[in-house]
Amino acid sequence: MLSVRQTIRVQHLSLRTEQAYLKWILHFIRFHKNQHPDQMGASEIRTYLNWLADQQQVAASTQNQALAALIFLYRHVIKREIGPIDGIHFVKKPPRAPTVLSREEVKRIIAFLDGDDSLITRLLYGCGLRLLEALQLRIMHLDFDNRSIIVFNAKGSKDRRVPLPDSLQAPLREQIERVRLMHQADLQLGLGAVWLPEAYARKYQSGNRDFKWQFLFPMSRVSEDPVSGKTYRHHLLASTFQRRLADAIRQSGITKRASSHTSRHSYATHLLEMGYDIRTVQELMGHVDVRTTMIYTHVIQASNRLVKSPLDW
Template sequence: MSYAGDVEGVTGGRPPRLLDQVRAALRVRHYSRRTEQAYVGWIRRFILANGKRHPAGMGAAEVEAFLTVLATRHEVAAGTQNQALAALLFLYREVLGIDLPWMEDVVRAKRPRRIPVVLSRGEVTSLLAVLEGQAWLMAALLYGTGMRLMECLRLRVKDVDFARNEIVVRDGKGGKDRRVPLPQRLREALQAAMERTRVLHAGDLAQGAGEVWLPHALARKYPGACRDPGWQYVFPSARLSRDPRDGRLRRHHVDESVLQRAVQRARRLAGIDKPATCHTLRHSFATHLLETGADIRTVQELLGHKDLATTQIYTHVLNRGAGGVLSPLDH
């Protein structure tokens, strides 16, 4: 059975398939490509789990059964189950235009409150000591600024302000911009990286390429901006690639797996047993700031948290956590 929609396209041709309608609706609303891939994947799984029936012919029983199977049989995390529910909510509301009040009553799994993995200053030093080149600079930026992994990878040349000693994080989580400090120890390394980007970009332009992807239809508003040096990524990919959305040849940023693998390798070489990842460096940034007396609202702003309660998860360091309590066995 096809996933095609029930309404003919405006051109009178073949109606778009349901999943293509989902992609179009997500792109119109400027959802990220990662969210698009996740939502389309969950909707596809939902359809296949119900014998390829069209979602318009299904309802509460099928959605609840699907989410229950995810939690019980597949034992997915609470965040994963909630993402699947969000994808189905989007499908029914925004694509099919069906108002289903019962969707609001579907029980969302509660995320367990866990203390984040945090490296000590010595462990951060050891980790960075075994990294080299671009991987070292990106990891140092994650720890020195508190940026998320993708915020670092998507950093543009124009958003590094050496005069003001700050970096502007554009379109962070929740679509928000914010400013973070530019670590003085990274000034020279960042300047060198940006000079390499300029040289690489000049070579691309000489070969008739040199485009970079621009967000939110800026390419139409400013036709020449995609070739402007300021819009290029600070950490560009080594190769040109075809954009999967429009097929244009562009130079994207380096893939996140490059740094993820480098950090894991460095963690093993440094003898760190904690399950540290790139995101652990962000946790360590926040924790170490609070340890040195930084105001929690300042840390909230630097991290880009919408709710102060999210930042308060790091306050376990204010009283040194469990490590600050003397065990009765030691009295």
């Protein structure tokens, strides 16, 4: 498994991807009674994936992640193309319309949040960010002069710009000052470093202590990086925020199936309702395929076609 880990890190995949791939590869090996992967191939992969689908009844995304891990193993570690794998029982992803909150519902949830949690939620809805995109924002990604936010290395390893809401300019400036005070205190203790992507870490060897690289939403304490073993101040954990957001949703009395990603769905839907064209919304959302954005037009069309019940006549 050491060679798998090393290959993943050479390709600069995320820690979460590393953990997921190692888990699935190890599970695949144990499923086949500890046979070495080099002695297996397409047949064993098909058997394993079909077992996940038929016996374990995993979700489509889970089965796809397991397949991606195994393809990575054979293509990049074992250096062998396994070719087409026929006969896989692919789990069908059930069609599901995205949950969309009304503007009033968004405000009700925010009312039960404070501090970083409130500001993060307003960014998710006000800019259409994914949760990790918001948590991984750094000071230098806020462009107040151009009233925009740079979403750095987003899904698909692409950057994009989104408009910075006027109502968030003052709260974000206040947040930056809080981070500045925290960073100054860290520097006095000989700390103040943050994790940088490897290419940037090589180019800016002391850049991880520059204020501009600090996370906009840092954790309250420093921690040891699991890869390098160095002490950094990391960004707020997604699980911590999600737990507090779930509490706020429950306290608000909203019974829709809502999460942090619901704010992003609501952002896209509300932009289309306001008359913005589909290509603009696609660009702001960072969708590669416009068909992904089109789902929100279906949500609007469905709401416009609501049939009046005879009971209300």
